[in-house]
Amino acid sequence: MNLSLSDVKTFSEWMNSAGKKDLSEIIRYFYEKSTEDERSALSGSACRIRDMHYGGRVYFRGLIEFSSYCRNDCYYCGLQRSNLHAVRYRLSEAEILDCCEEGYALGFRTFVLQSGEDMHYTDLSLCRIISGIKERFTGCAVTLSIGERSRDSYKELFDTGADRYLLRHETANEDHYRKLHPPELSLNDRKRCLYNLKEIGYQVGAGFMVDSPYQTYETLAEDFLFLRELAPHMIGIGPFIPHKDTRFAGFYHPSSRHTLVLLSLIRIMLPKTLLPATTALGTVDDMGREKGLMAGANVVMPNLSPLKHRSEYSLYDNKLCKGWEAAEHLPELARYIESMGLTPDFSRGDHADLQKGGAPA
Numbered sequence: 596m597n598l599s600l601s602d603v604k605t606f607s608e609w610m611n612s613a614g615k616k617d618l619s620e621i622i623r624y625f626y627e628k629s630t631e632d633e634r635s636a637l638s639g640s641a642c643r644i645r646d647m648h649y650g651g652r653v654y655f656r657g658l659i660e661f662s663s664y665c666r667n668d669c670y671y672c673g674l675q676r677s678n679l680h681a682v683r684y685r686l687s688e689a690e691i692l693d694c695c696e697e698g699y700a701l702g703f704r705t706f707v708l709q710s711g712e713d714m715h716y717t718d719l720s721l722c723r724i725i726s727g728i729k730e731r732f733t734g735c736a737v738t739l740s741i742g743e744r745s746r747d748s749y750k751e752l753f754d755t756g757a758d759r760y761l762l763r764h765e766t767a768n769e770d771h772y773r774k775l776h777p778p779e780l781s782l783n784d785r786k787r788c789l790y791n792l793k794e795i796g797y798q799v800g801a802g803f804m805v806d807s808p809y810q811t812y813e814t815l816a817e818d819f820l821f822l823r824e825l826a827p828h829m830i831g832i833g834p835f836i837p838h839k840d841t842r843f844a845g846f847y848h849p850s851s852r853h854t855l856v857l858l859s860l861i862r863i864m865l866p867k868t869l870l871p872a873t874t875a876l877g878t879v880d881d882m883g884r885e886k887g888l889m890a891g892a893n894v895v896m897p898n899l900s901p902l903k904h905r906s907e908y909s910l911y912d913n914k915l916c917k918g919w920e921a922a923e924h925l926p927e928l929a930r931y932i933e934s935m936g937l938t939p940d941f942s943r944g945d946h947a948d949l950q951k952g953g954a955p956a
Contacts, residue, residue: 603640603863610864611823618816625856626812634856641859641891644866649893651937654869654944655929656705656738657698657899657922660908661686665711667742668777671807673838673909674711680840684904685715692727695735698899701925702941705736707761707896712742722755729756736943738800743784746791753795758943760792761800763831766807767821768814775807789825798946800829800869805854807835808843815857823864828946829894830861830868833875838909851880855890862891867947869894888937894944895932897922 613621625634645651662685665674674681686694695706706728710716716724721741728737739752740761749760764785766772772782793799803818804810822830834849854876862870871894872887880886884895898905899922929939 603644606640607644607863607866610819610860615813615816615820618819619812622815622819622857622860623812625860626853629856637856637859637863638890641862642889645862645870645891645893648867648947652893652940652944653888653932653937654705654894654940654942655703655925656707656871656894656896656944657695657701657703658707658709658896659686659691659694659698660709660898660900660904661691662710662713662716663904663908664713664715665742666714667712667780669780670775670777670842671804671835671838673840675841678840681909685713686901686904688720688724688727690901691724692731694899694901695728695732698922699732699735701922703899703922704734704941704943705738705759706732706899707738707740709740709761710742716741718748718751721752725752725755725757734943736945740800743788746795749788749792749797750795753797757797759798759800759829761802761829761831762789762792763800763802763804764789764818764821765803766810766814767803767817771809771811771814774809786821789827793825793827798828798949799825800831801825801827802829802831804835805832805857806847806849808846810835819861819864822861826865828869828949829871830865831871831873832857832861833873834879836875836878849879851876851883851886855886858887858890858892869944869946871896874898885931885935888932888935895928897925897928 625637663674663681663683664685665676668675668677698706725737728735736758737756738759738761739757765775769782789799789801801822832854834851834854836849837843837846858870870892872884872892876883876887900908932939
């Protein structure tokens with residue numbers, strides 16, 4: 596390997612100019628040939644460049660999974676509409692606001708409202724929920740993660756007060772996308788939604804599954820190229836975990852190793868991005884959240900959903916919803932993050948450019 600990881604700025608510049616072939620080769624190298632010392636150096640470089648912009652702060656979001664209904668039939672997802680074993684539930688507007696009230700008292704100043712693509716929640720009802728949060732919990736940010744909608748819908752939700760939108764692209768390669776999704780879903784539509792969201796003014800999040808079926812070094816390189824072009828404010832990646840009721844049941848035994856490599860590479864390529872240490876990472880590795888933070892991540896999202904529903908939002912098998920994944924254990928998690936030499940931050944936790952009064956890039 597010819598690149599000097601000690602010169603993190605030079606490596607970042609290289610990551611932002613490299614083509615598909617070079618990106619696929621750097622990923623291959625860290626997957627297959629790198630030593631433990633080299634991976635440690637990579638993680639250290641990622642943390643240094645993160646701390647240049649965020650000063651070691653780790654931002655907290657309160658996650659509310661408010662509906663397990665979904666109109667889509669994505670081949671990998673436990674919430675797919677054809678899964679007759681899935682437990683379906685919907686939270687009322689009052690229940691969602693109750694979750695926010697609990698979270699606000701705990702210290703959260705960002706609420707992430709996540710669901711399957713459930714059209715039971717109309718623009719009108721979502722606007723009422725957003726307005727209710729903004730009115731009752733001043734100074735809080737609202738993040739939506741509710742899938743593909745029309746540009747007009749996104750605009751109405753934004754105008755009502757939604758601040759951020761998470762929409763993982765899952766893969767930037769057309770052939771790969773078709774192997775993971777039913778024919779009625781389109782990668783072009785997904786990308787169009789992301790660009791619409793950014794044009795409207797949202798802080799936008801994209802991302803993908805690591806080690807998903809049919810993923811290759813080349814498709815990963817295309818993910819990096821797409822992220823570089825989109826320049827989202829947030830990027831969510833985590834290990835693909837099979838679900839027993841999908842066609843990919845038993846596909847493989849997931850681990851954290853590849854995700855940690857990619858977290859660091861993404862951080863180095865896009866230094867200011869908000870990068871969560873995901874629940875999936877904690878699910879496959881008892882130390883996954885901590886390893887994610889030490890690989891360059893700077894966001895955690897403990898679960899604020901009602902206890903009785905947390906296990907029912909079953910995207911994948913054995914989804915972690917207890918311990919430090921649960922909002923009730925926030926003080927212990929904050930203390931542990933402090934013990935790692937990082938600073939728990941309970942502010943809105945906007946993108947670095949917005950904290951300085953800028954506009955979305």
